[in-house]
Amino acid sequence: MPQPPLPALEPLPQSFFAHPTSVVARNLLGASMLRRFGKRWVGGRIVETEAYLHEDDLASHSARSRRTSNASMFEAPGTVYVYPIHAKYCFNIVTEAVGLGAAVLVRALEPLWGIEVMMDRRGQRSVERLTSGPAMLCQALGIDRSFDRHHLHELKDLKIVAGDVIDERDTAISRRIGISKSADLQLRYFLRGNRFVSGPRHWHQA
DNA sequence: AAAAAGATGTGCT
DNA sequence: GCACATCTTTTTC
Numbered sequence: 001m002p003q004p005p006l007p008a009l010e011p012l013p014q015s016f017f018a019h020p021t022s023v024v025a026r027n028l029l030g031a032s033m034l035r036r037f038g039k040r041w042v043g044g045r046i047v048e049t050e051a052y053l054h055e056d057d058l059a060s061h062s063a064r065s066r067r068t069s070n071a072s073m074f075e076a077p078g079t080v081y082v083y084p085i086h087a088k089y090c091f092n093i094v095t096e097a098v099g100l101g102a103a104v105l106v107r108a109l110e111p112l113w114g115i116e117v118m119m120d121r122r123g124q125r126s127v128e129r130l131t132s133g134p135a136m137l138c139q140a141l142g143i144d145r146s147f148d149r150h151h152l153h154e155l156k157d158l159k160i161v162a163g164d165v166i167d168e169r170d171t172a173i174s175r176r177i178g179i180s181k182s183a184d185l186q187l188r189y190f191l192r193g194n195r196f197v198s199g200p201r202h203w204h205q206a
Numbered sequence: 207a208a209a210a211a212g213a214t215g216t217g218c219t
Numbered sequence: 220g221c222a223c224a225t226c227t228t229t230t231t232c
Contacts (some may be wrong), residue, residue: 050213059213069228086214087225105213135214178213200220 004112006041007032011152011159017077021095021102025051025189028093029171030163033109035141036156042114043141044131045163048107048190048197050176052092054100058181062101072149073101080155082148088135091143093152093160107177107188108132110196111140133198166191172206 012031017024026049034043052060061070061083072081073094081092081103092103109131111118118130118140131137138144143158152160172192175183177199190197190204197204 052213061213064229067228083213084227085212087227088214090213092213107213129215133214176213180212 003115006034006113007161007163009034009041009159010161012162014076014078014153017093017095018097019095021051021053021104022187022189024093024095025049025104025187026171028104028106028160029189029191030166032112032159032161032163033106033137033141034113034159034161035143036158037114037117037142040114040117042117044109044111044113044196046106046108047110047194048188050105050107050189051095051187052103052105053185053187054096054102056182057185057187059176059179059183059185060101060103062103063181066101070101073103074099075149076151078152080147080150080152080158082138082143082145084145085135089138089144090134091138091147105134106137107134108190108196108198109137109140110194128195132196136198174203174206177203 028046028049032045034041062073076098077094079094082089092105094103096102111130122140131140173186174188176188
């Protein structure tokens with residue numbers, strides 16, 4: 001399968017993230033996430049996200065009081081929030097407005113550019129296990145805690161850029177994966193039937 | 207100070 | 220499908 005051409009490296013504007021978190025999570029589907037290693041841009045398109053709200057959401061890290069560990073969530077929209085979990089990292093982008101504490105978790109990419117680079121970073125696995133999970137994609141793209149609390153506009157080696165518009169028919173919504181609190185909320189967004197969506201097969205359909 | 211939990215992933219059965 | 224490695228943060232004693 002040939003590697004498609006790189007999209008124009010024009011980052012999504014900050015205003016893209018200054019909207020209700022569920023809207024941002026939905027609209028991030030189809031956008032591209034790109035990481036530069038030296039001369040090369042590697043990454044793919046976003047196929048799965050989750051919204052974490054600033055109120056009435058006990059699963060959100062902002063549901064606890066503001067601390068140094070979750071401070072990034074209260075920064076301006078477009079700020080990166082990277083947090084550690086089970087000796088790995090997950091990547092979020094702050095949404096809505098400064099001071100609120102809302103963000104979108106990027107859960108899975110469809111790998112498109114520099115697949116062999118990501119394979120190396122992941123330690124030679126099947127392409128389905130390359131970026132199909134929040135910690136997998138961070139490892140594949142070399143995202144660690146040094147990215148935390150930086151704004152996307154100041155990160156020269158990491159870009160989120162617009163992709164094709166996704167038809168509503170091709171999207172689906174479900175409960176979020178791996179949480180126990182506020183587990184009933186329908187805040188997971190993904191491309192229906194896409195093979196790079198995370199989790200077991202039954203999570204690939206709504 | 208100690209223990210448990212956690213927005214996870216892997217490997218083995 | 221299930222157990223467990225792994226480590227930071229949070230909760231409990």
